[in-house]
Amino acid sequence: MSNVGLQAEATAASGREEGWNRPRTLTPEGELLEVAMGPHHPSTHGVFRMDVALDGERVIRLKPVFGYLHRNHEKLAEGMAYLASMPFTDRLDYICSLTNNWAYALAVEKLVGQEVPERAQYLRVILAELTRIVNHASSVGFLIQEMGASGTPLMYAFREREKILDLFESLTGARMMCNYMRFGGCRVDASAAWLDATRKVVAGLPRFADEFENLLCTNEILMARCQGIGILRPELAVNAGVTGPLLRASGVNYDIRKVDRYGIYDRFRFRVPLGDHWDVYDRFMVRLLELRESIGILEQALKEIPAGPIMDAKAKLRGFRPKAGEAYGRIEAPKGELGFYLISDGGPNPYRYRVRPPSLINLTILEDMCLGEHLADVVLIFGSVDIVLGEVDR
Amino acid sequence: MKSIEEIKSAIEAAVSGARVGIVPNGSPSGQHSLLLDPQHAVAVAKFLRDDKELQLDFLSNATGVDWLDKEITEKVKVTRPVTKTVDGVDQTMEETVEETRKHVQPGYLEAVYHLYSMARKHGPVILRMRTGNRTDQVELPSLTPVWRSAEFQEREIFDLFGIVFTGHPDLRRILMWDNFKDHPMRRDYVEPDDFEYEPTAHDEVLARAAAHRAARQGSAVAAAEANAGAER
Numbered sequence: 238m239s240n241v242g243l244q245a246e247a248t249a250a251s252g253r254e255e256g257w258n259r260p261r262t263l264t265p266e267g268e269l270l271e272v273a274m275g276p277h278h279p280s281t282h283g284v285f286r287m288d289v290a291l292d293g294e295r296v297i298r299l300k301p302v303f304g305y306l307h308r309n310h311e312k313l314a315e316g317m318a319y320l321a322s323m324p325f326t327d328r329l330d331y332i333c334s335l336t337n338n339w340a341y342a343l344a345v346e347k348l349v350g351q352e353v354p355e356r357a358q359y360l361r362v363i364l365a366e367l368t369r370i371v372n373h374a375s376s377v378g379f380l381i382q383e384m385g386a387s388g389t390p391l392m393y394a395f396r397e398r399e400k401i402l403d404l405f406e407s408l409t410g411a412r413m414m415c416n417y418m419r420f421g422g423c424r425v426d427a428s429a430a431w432l433d434a435t436r437k438v439v440a441g442l443p444r445f446a447d448e449f450e451n452l453l454c455t456n457e458i459l460m461a462r463c464q465g466i467g468i469l470r471p472e473l474a475v476n477a478g479v480t481g482p483l484l485r486a487s488g489v490n491y492d493i494r495k496v497d498r499y500g501i502y503d504r505f506r507f508r509v510p511l512g513d514h515w516d517v518y519d520r521f522m523v524r525l526l527e528l529r530e531s532i533g534i535l536e537q538a539l540k541e542i543p544a545g546p547i548m549d550a551k552a553k554l555r556g557f558r559p560k561a562g563e564a565y566g567r568i569e570a571p572k573g574e575l576g577f578y579l580i581s582d583g584g585p586n587p588y589r590y591r592v593r594p595p596s597l598i599n600l601t602i603l604e605d606m607c608l609g610e611h612l613a614d615v616v617l618i619f620g621s622v623d624i625v626l627g628e629v630d631r
Numbered sequence: 632m633k634s635i636e637e638i639k640s641a642i643e644a645a646v647s648g649a650r651v652g653i654v655p656n657g658s659p660s661g662q663h664s665l666l667l668d669p670q671h672a673v674a675v676a677k678f679l680r681d682d683k684e685l686q687l688d689f690l691s692n693a694t695g696v697d698w699l700d701k702e703i704t705e706k707v708k709v710t711r712p713v714t715k716t717v718d719g720v721d722q723t724m725e726e727t728v729e730e731t732r733k734h735v736q737p738g739y740l741e742a743v744y745h746l747y748s749m750a751r752k753h754g755p756v757i758l759r760m761r762t763g764n765r766t767d768q769v770e771l772p773s774l775t776p777v778w779r780s781a782e783f784q785e786r787e788i789f790d791l792f793g794i795v796f797t798g799h800p801d802l803r804r805i806l807m808w809d810n811f812k813d814h815p816m817r818r819d820y821v822e823p824d825d826f827e828y829e830p831t832a833h834d835e836v837l838a839r840a841a842a843h844r845a846a847r848q849g850s851a852v853a854a855a856e857a858n859a860g861a862e863r
Binding site for chain 2: 255256258259303304307309311312347348349350473475476477478479480489491496559560561562563564565566567574576578580581588589591593597598600601602630631
C-alpha cells in the first residue's frame with residue numbers, strides 16, 4: 238500500500254461502530270483454565286507475566302501484567318540534572334542503548350534549540366544503524382529460539398552482535414551501556430582505525446544476511462509455525478499506536494526516519510519494507526529486510542563521513558538550564574517510536590521527564606493478536622512483538 | 632498542516648460549545664498545545680481523528696504532569712485616597728502606593744496527549760486537559776475509546792499521578808501493585824521508610840529501617856535492633 242490516499246482510506250477509524258478497537262469476547266466451549274505465564278517463564282524475555290484463560294488449548298482471554306522491573310525511571314530523572322540521566326537511558330532498552338541516547342539527546346536539543354555538527358550526525362547514524370542490526374538479528378534469533386530451534390540461529394545472530402559490540406566497546410568504552418551521546422554532539426571522536434574496523438565489519442554483514450535468510454526464510458517448520466498466526470489489522474495497529482517493524486509488517490508505511498527526517502536521514506537512500514499478510518512471518522521478514530536496508534545506510538554513511546568537530550562549540554556543558562518550555566522529540570528506535578517529553582521550568586533539572594516506551598505501547602494489542610490462537614503460538618506472537626522489559630516497566 | 636489557531640477555530644466550528652485555549656510554549660521547539668475543556672474532550676478527539684484534513688489517527692504519547700499549588704508574590708501599584716491637612720484645611724488627595732500581595736494559585740493535574748497523523752504524515756498536535764484540583768476533583772474523560780493506544784498510558788497516569796479517567800474500559804494500576812496507596816509521580820510524594828533490612832553501611836538507613844519495623848511490629852526484638860543500630 239504505497240499510495241497515501243489508499244492507505245488513509247483503509248486505516249480510517251471514522252464510521253466504525255463504538256468498541257471496534259476493543260478485543261473480541263470469546264465464549265468457551267469447555268471449562269476455563271487460568272494459567273499465569275511468567276514472570277519466570279523462559280519465553281517472557283525477562284520478568285513479564287501474562288494471565289491467560291484457556292479453553293483447552295485455545296486462548297479466550299489474555300491480560301499482560303507489568304511492573305516487576307519498575308524503578309520509576311521518570312522520577313529518578315526529575316531529581317537530577319539533564320545530563321545526569323543520559324547513562325540511565327542506556328538501561329531502558331538495554332539491547333539498544335545508543336538509540337536511547339539519541340532520542341534523549343534529540344529531545345533536549347529540541348528543547349534548547351541546539352545544533353549538532355556534521356560528523357557527530359554521521360556518527361549517530363552509524364551507531365544507530367549498527368544498533369538496529371544488533372536488535373533485529375537478535376530478536377529474530379530469539380523468536381526462532383522460542384519456536385524450538387534451540388541455539389543455532391540465535392548463536393549466528395550473536396556471532397555478528399559480538400563483532401558490533403566490540404566496535405561499541407572500542408569507541409565508547411562499554412559494550413551495552415554506552416552513554417555516548419551528548420547534547421550537541423558525541424562524547425569521543427572515532428579514530429580512522431575505528432572507522433576502518435567498522436567498514437570491515439559492515440562489509441561482512443551482507444554475507445551474514447544471506448546466510449541467515451538461506452537458513453531460515455524457507456524453512457518448512459518456521460513457515461508452518463509463523464504464517465497466518467497473530468494477525469494484526471492495519472486499522473487497529475494505527476489506532477493502538479503500534480510503531481516500528483510491528484506496524485510496518487501490518488502494511489502501514491510509517492517510518493519516522495522518513496517522516497520526520499531527523500538528524501541527516503534525508504541524505505540516505507533506503508526503502509521501507511512492508512508486510513501484506515500482517516502475521517508473525519511478515520514481522521520476521523520485515524526485520525530481516527530492514528537489517529539489509531541498515532547495511533545500505535551504513536555503507537553510505539561510512540563513505541561520506543566528513544572530518545570536523547564532534548561537539549557544537551556553542552553547546553553548554555556546565556550550568557545547563559534550558560529556559561521554561563517543553564519539547565517532545567522522537568526517533569525510530571529498533572522497536573518503534575521512542576520519544577522523550579521534557580518540560581523545563583528554567584531550573585537545572587527537568588520539571589517533567591517522560592519516556593514514550595515503544596515496547597509497552599506495542600503490547601496494547603497483544604491480547605487482540607492472541608485471542609483464539611493456541612497457547613503454543615502465544616509464545617511466538619509475543620516474541621514477534623519484540624520487547625525489552627527494562628523499557629516496558631521503566 | 633494547519634496552524635494551531637486554524638485547528639482551534641476548526642474545532643470550535645465543528646463541536647458546538649467546545650471551549651479551546653492555546654497554551655504557548657516558550658521553548659525553541661515551538662510546540663504549542665491546545666487546552667480542552669473536559670466536557671467536550673471526547674467529541675473534540677473524535678473530530679480530530681475523523682476530520683478529512685487533519686486525520687490525527689495516531690495517539691503517540693499520553694502522559695500526566697503535576698502542577699503544585701503556587702504561591703505568587705506580586706507587587707501591585709494601588710491608588711488610594713488619603714486625607715491630608717494642607718494649610719489648616721483637610722483635603723482628600725490620591726496617592727499611589729506599592730503593595731506586595733500574595734495569593735495562592737491552586738494546583739492541578741494535567742493530562743497531555745501528543746497526536747500525529749499516519750495517513751497524512753504530519754504532527755504533532757498536542758492536547759491538554761486539566762483537573763479541578765489535586766485532591767477530590769481529579770476526574771477527566773478517557774480518550775481510550777477514541778484511540779486505543781491510550782489504554783495502557785492512561786492506566787499509567789492513573790497509577791502514577793492519580794488522575795481518574797472516566798469511561799476507561801479497564802482502569803487499574805499498571806506498574807505499582809494493587810494494594811499500593813499513593814501516586815509516586817506526584818511532586819509532593821514522600822518515599823515511605825518501609826524497606827526491607829539491607830546490609831548497607833549507612834547508619835541512618837539502618838536506623839530508619841529498624842525504627843520502622845519497631846513501630847510496625849511493636850516487638851521488643853525490633854526495638855532492641857533499633858537501639859543496636861543507633862549505637863553502631
